Amino acid sequence: QTIQEGATYTAEQTIKRSRFIGLAKHCQTWEDAQNFITTINAEHPKARHACFGFVAGSNPVQERCSDDGEPTGTAGLPILGGIKGEQLCDTVCCVVRYSGGIKLGAGGLIRAYGGTARLVLREAETVIVIPTASIRLSTS
Secondary structure, three states, X not given: OEEOOOOEEEEEEEEOOEXXXXXXXXXXXXXXXXXXXXXXXXXXXXXXXXXXXXXXXXXXXXXXXXOOOOOOOOOHHHHHHHHHHOOOOOEEEEEEEEOOOOOOHHHHHHHHHHHHHHHHHHHOOEEOOOOOOOOOXXXX
């Protein structure tokens, strides 16, 4: 399954004065996902971090993620885990963080980024993807 095409879904939460904004969109290609991430960065120039996860395709699956300056494995992987946990494909999820000045620690960051991703992905409208193939038969 994937999230509905044409819409951008948003969810927000505040954890220890840090504001986390999750944004998710249907994207089938890495180029589309990059454009979405670039747009998010332009819309939130004062955000401290804009971390993301991206999953496309089904066989093979293409996955990408970024911690965007957060400690390794504390942002991108939890976001990616949220996408995979909701069993979504062709989806990009970006979580923007405005720091509140209180350190969250590695565990707190993992819970905050992963939780925000799951929050927005669960609010998104989903559609089931049915794989198809074209077959040409000829008889003689």
